Structure formats: structure tokens, C-alpha cells
Amino acid sequence: MFVFLLLAARYVELRARHHGSAQGDAVIDAAPLLAQRVAADGALDTVPALALRTGDLVHIAEGETVPADGALETDSARLDEALLSGEARPVLRRRGERLVAGSVLLDGPATLRVERSGEATAVARIGALAARARQARGFATASDREIARFVARVLLLTALTALGWLLLDPARAFDAALAVLVVACPCAFALTAPAAFTRALSALARHGVLVTDSAALTRLARVDTALFDKTGTLGVPRLELAGIEPLRGDSREEVLVLAAALARESSHPLAHALTDAASQFGPVQLAERVEAVAGAGLRGTVAGRALRLGRADFALGHAMAPERQRDALLLADAGGAIASFRLAERPRHDAQAVLDALRTDGITPCIASGDTPGRVAALAGMLGIADWRARQSPDDKLGRLRELHSEGHLVLAVGDGSNDAPILAGADVSAALAGGTGLARAQADLLLMNDRLVGLVHARTISGEVQRIVAQGRRWSLVYNLCAVPFAALGLVPPWLAGIGMSLSSLAVVLNALRTGRDDTGPRQELRA
Structure with missing residues (x-):
């Protein structure tokens, strides 16, 4: 029974972790291995997708996957970009617009002029970020120092129990000491955070948010200020x-x-x-x-x-x-x-709703933009943002971030351009739109895959859930140990029963952690469009 329950707890945790990894693997595997390159005489040559070079013309048949990033050379095409953007509806692209590797052509054929291929494509870079997120063991778990202190106390208590029984009844000393050692195993204490964070990464991936630094979720729950870029982030320009x-x-x-x-x-x-x-x-x-x-x-x-x-x-x-x-x-x-x-500029379709949700959650939005004061003031007025700065160079934006830090604020920075990279790197938490520059994406803790700001609300909500569930798991571990250890030390709990209790405790906290991200009510439900 002990082995069964222990393995059951490990299985549930690993299943959640593997499910989260599958989200990133699906993106990495999206691009095809082969492509049909158009030769100078118009013939189609089947070549490895990695062999495509900038300027090559590629023929894509109906139902096939786009093999590289590039510009559409035919009049129009409908594509399924759900794997990359999370948007289930087909997207209509017209001549000159950019197609992303991994998209599926729904009606064709179409011709693509290659701009980036292989590891330079957006899908490959996103896959690399996903791999980085999985390889980084930055889960905001109980620190090694906390666990070490816990284990030291358990060992001390075990030694005192053995010493006490050696003085009272040496025949029962081993069983009592072993029961204390087993019943107080820190599995529940140590498993709560990894299971909750793994589940959170998977839930956010379903909402189109790729987390490249899982420790950022802990900081996001405490953020009180959001510093936004304007053009391309809060506003969409048109000419x-x-x-x-x-x-x-x-x-x-x-x-x-x-x-x-x-x-x-x-x-x-x-x-x-x-x-x-x-x-x-x-x-x-x-x-x-x-x-x-x-x-x-x-x-x-x-x-x-x-x-x-x-x-x-x-x-x-x-x-x-x-x-x-x-x-x-x-x-x-x-x-x-x-x-x-x-250029006229209008707010993104979800900008106002997202800003309202952040304000309700205690986050104050502000703008730092390199644009002119007139245009920044106009968009800030539309969105009800009183704190804005215009004509901000990258150094100016970084100075604004330091100013907020000096006032004691924890800052979420959101941007999409290369000039946003310094504040994205320096902020407590950073988020970038997937359609932004590579430099901005490389500095971001959160990547908004569908280019929708609503991902910020999902991330904030789920980060709060993670903190609550981790706290619940630790409280449960504390209460369980306070109740079980005295009975074990008094010789009232045999080692086999202590093992079952420890396994049940571990299973309970892991199952509780898997509730993360399952509640789709509240602001996240209302912001779906």
C-alpha cells in the first residue's frame, strides 16, 4: 500500500509536468521537414526546409504547413494559425503580409517568399524559449535552505525519539524512530510548489501565454504597477x-x-x-x-x-x-x-478591458513611449491612463523604471520593440507580444503568443492561484506533521501506517495543486472574445 500510494503521487505530478512539456513540443514540431522550392524555370524541387534561404520562392499546396517565415506572393490565402496564436478561426492573409512557419494553408495553392528559415523562424525561436522554460528549474518552490532546515529538525526529532525509547523501552526504540522519520517525510512540503507551477505553465499555454521564467509567476502575484509601451502594445497604428x-x-x-x-x-x-x-x-x-x-x-x-x-x-x-x-x-x-x-492610432480591441481588469486587481497602468506627446496623450486619454511619458529613449524608459522601483513599486513591463528591451530586462516581470522583435521576446518572462493583452490577466489570475495553493499545501503539511509526529514519537503509529500516511499526504497536496488554472470564471471569462 505504501509503495502504491507513493507511486500514485509521483505519477500525478509527472503527468502534469509532461502535459506542460507537450505544449512546447507541439510548437517545436509544427514546422515541416520538407518544402517545395520554385526553381528558376518554374519547376518544383523538394528540398529540406532547413535548406531554404532568404529570397527563395516556395510553393505551398492546400492543406500543407508553411515551412518558413516569409511574405505571401499570391493575392490572398486563408490559414490556420491556432497552434501558434491560440485563435481557432482561420486568418485571411493578403499579398505582402507575413506568414509564419507552422501555419496550415486552408485554401491554396500559395507562393511564399522566404525571409527566415530553420532556427531563425518564429516557431523555432518560440520552441527554444519553451525548451528554456522547461530546462530552467526556477520553480518558486520552498528553497533548499527551508527544506534543509525541515530535514534537520526531523532528524533531530528522530534522534530524540530513539534516545527517549532507549531509556524507556529499548525494544521499541527502532520502530518509534523509524515511524517519526517516515511520517515526517517532507514530500508534501516539497511537492506542492513544483506541481502547482507545472500545472500553471500548462494552463497558461492553453491561454496563449508562454512562460519563459517560471519564477516570474511568483513576482507577478505581487506586482502593483504595469509600465506599457504605446505603439504596437496598447495601440495599433494605421495610415x-x-x-x-x-x-x-x-x-x-x-x-x-x-x-x-x-x-x-x-x-x-x-x-x-x-x-x-x-x-x-x-x-x-x-x-x-x-x-x-x-x-x-x-x-x-x-x-x-x-x-x-x-x-x-x-x-x-x-x-x-x-x-x-x-x-x-x-x-x-x-x-x-x-x-x-x-498615422492614426486606435487602441487594441482588448486594451480597455485588460486595463480595467488590472486596475480592479490593484495594478496601476502607466505609459512610457518614444512617440510624440500629442499622440501619447491622445491614446492615454482614450484608455484613461493619467501617468504617461512621451519621447522616451531606451535610456529614458529605463530611468522611468528605476524611478518606479525607488518609490517601492513592483513593476510589470509590457512591450514589443527593440527599444523596450532594457525595461523588459530590468523589470520585476516582463511580457512581450509574440509579434514583436526578437530582442524584445528574448528579454521577456511571459510571451503573449496570440498578440492579445488578455494573456496578462490570465497570468495574473493564475499566479495568484499558485500562491494560494502553495500556501494551502504548506499549511496542510504543517498541520499533518503537528498531528502525526507526536503520535509516532509516542510509539502509537507503526512504521507501515506512517508510510501510508506520508503517501496520502503527498497525494493530497499534488491533487490540490492540479486545481491550478481550472477556474475559468471571473475576469478571464469576461475578457474572452
Whole structure:
């Protein structure tokens, strides 16, 4: 009976851990091994997916899996991205939009121009993060020091029990000491946290949240401030032709195509808005020697012209821009401004509901953005955020984080760009959108796989559940030991019964830990869309 109950407790714990690992393995295994590359004469060559190179054209048949990250070359395609985003509905992609390896083409055929393959694809990087999360043994368990103290006390109590019975009745000394040693085994004490955290990782994976540092869940339960980036995180930019102002007599289409040549080399949401708007006017020109300056803009060469695209002070080389252009994106060359672009911005569809849920849970939201004061104030006003900072460089954002820390706040940082990497690395807990830059994702403790902020609410709720369940397990372990150990020390509990009691205790705390993430009521239920 003792062996059965002990193995049952271990089985339940390992089953939960393996189930959580399967979530990451499913992502890693999503990309296919082979792909059909389009040769120069139009023939299809079957090659390993790892052999694909940037610029290759790949033919994808209906029902097949996208083998690499790249741009869609056909007019449109419907894809199932559920494994990566958690979204069950098919997604419609149009010419020029990016497809992600691991997606399934629902209607076809389609042609893909490869941008990243092999280990550079989003699915491979996500798989690496999942592996990192599983390999890191950073569970917020009882520390080794706590367990060592517990074991030392048990050994001391066992020795005192043996000594007492040797003086009273030596024949019963061994049985009594053994019963104390077995009944006070710290299995329940040590198993609670690993089982609860393993279950939490699995539950969050179902909600589209990949946890790359499980210890962050402990800190997340205590966070009281959320520091958000604006563009691409809380807001979604869009460009309309009315917002394009040529400044040298060029047409709107001409300046937009020039700007898009630089913008296509960036993953910033403003850059995506420009390239999406330019895609209706045909292929975008190729830019050379493109360099991204964090928090400022892009510079590069297009058709022999050295261009800059970004904030007015960056595009004009710190020269003064007219008042009406200071809140716009400027495209400029050595001769000055070529065009200005005014992008409208709307909040993400779930931003307001998520912010309301965080406020209800005691978290104060604030914004640190590199954008202009006018645009930051407008979005902050829409979302009811009073604390915001504009024109923040990466150093400024890090300074704001340090300021919050000096005031005694525990901070959750949320961003998607490379300029957010310093605060993501320095925050108590960090979260990045899966559609953000690789540098932002690499620094994040939580990865929002479906690009929806609601994952923050899921993570906060489940982190609170973990803390409560771990506390319950430890209280149970304490009460059990206080009740059982005296009886064992008095010789009233034989060793076989002590073994059964210890196993039942371990099984009880593991089963209790598996309740983590099963309650879908409350804010998480209301935020589903």
C-alpha cells in the first residue's frame, strides 16, 4: 500500500509536468521537414526546409504547413494559425503580409517568399524559449535552505525519539524512530510548489501565454504597477492617404513607396502600417544599408538616395521642423524633408478591458513611449491612463523604471520593440507580444503568443492561484506533521501506517495543486472574445 500510494503521487505530478512539456513540443514540431522550392524555370524541387534561404520562392499546396517565415506572393490565402496564436478561426492573409512557419494553408495553392528559415523562424525561436522554460528549474518552490532546515529538525526529532525509547523501552526504540522519520517525510512540503507551477505553465499555454521564467509567476502575484509601451502594445497604428503630405511636389504614392522601402526592413508597428499602405501600389523598392536607430527611426539608401524616416529631429538631423510636422513621421534626405506621414492610432480591441481588469486587481497602468506627446496623450486619454511619458529613449524608459522601483513599486513591463528591451530586462516581470522583435521576446518572462493583452490577466489570475495553493499545501503539511509526529514519537503509529500516511499526504497536496488554472470564471471569462 505504501509503495502504491507513493507511486500514485509521483505519477500525478509527472503527468502534469509532461502535459506542460507537450505544449512546447507541439510548437517545436509544427514546422515541416520538407518544402517545395520554385526553381528558376518554374519547376518544383523538394528540398529540406532547413535548406531554404532568404529570397527563395516556395510553393505551398492546400492543406500543407508553411515551412518558413516569409511574405505571401499570391493575392490572398486563408490559414490556420491556432497552434501558434491560440485563435481557432482561420486568418485571411493578403499579398505582402507575413506568414509564419507552422501555419496550415486552408485554401491554396500559395507562393511564399522566404525571409527566415530553420532556427531563425518564429516557431523555432518560440520552441527554444519553451525548451528554456522547461530546462530552467526556477520553480518558486520552498528553497533548499527551508527544506534543509525541515530535514534537520526531523532528524533531530528522530534522534530524540530513539534516545527517549532507549531509556524507556529499548525494544521499541527502532520502530518509534523509524515511524517519526517516515511520517515526517517532507514530500508534501516539497511537492506542492513544483506541481502547482507545472500545472500553471500548462494552463497558461492553453491561454496563449508562454512562460519563459517560471519564477516570474511568483513576482507577478505581487506586482502593483504595469509600465506599457504605446505603439504596437496598447495601440495599433494605421495610415490613410489623407495623412500623407508630400513637401516637394511628389505624389502621395511616390513618397509612400520611398518610405515603405525603408519601413519594410523594420518590425516596428509604424513601419508595418507604412508597408501595408504601400502594398496596394505594387512591389516595394529595395533599400540598401538600412540601419535602425532605437527610438528614433530608420536610415538607408533607396535608388542611390540616402534617406531618413522617423521622428522630425532624427530625419532632419536635429534641425528644427515646422510646428505642424513635429508630431508626424518625416521622410527626408540631405536636402530636407520630402514628406510627412500622420498615422492614426486606435487602441487594441482588448486594451480597455485588460486595463480595467488590472486596475480592479490593484495594478496601476502607466505609459512610457518614444512617440510624440500629442499622440501619447491622445491614446492615454482614450484608455484613461493619467501617468504617461512621451519621447522616451531606451535610456529614458529605463530611468522611468528605476524611478518606479525607488518609490517601492513592483513593476510589470509590457512591450514589443527593440527599444523596450532594457525595461523588459530590468523589470520585476516582463511580457512581450509574440509579434514583436526578437530582442524584445528574448528579454521577456511571459510571451503573449496570440498578440492579445488578455494573456496578462490570465497570468495574473493564475499566479495568484499558485500562491494560494502553495500556501494551502504548506499549511496542510504543517498541520499533518503537528498531528502525526507526536503520535509516532509516542510509539502509537507503526512504521507501515506512517508510510501510508506520508503517501496520502503527498497525494493530497499534488491533487490540490492540479486545481491550478481550472477556474475559468471571473475576469478571464469576461475578457474572452
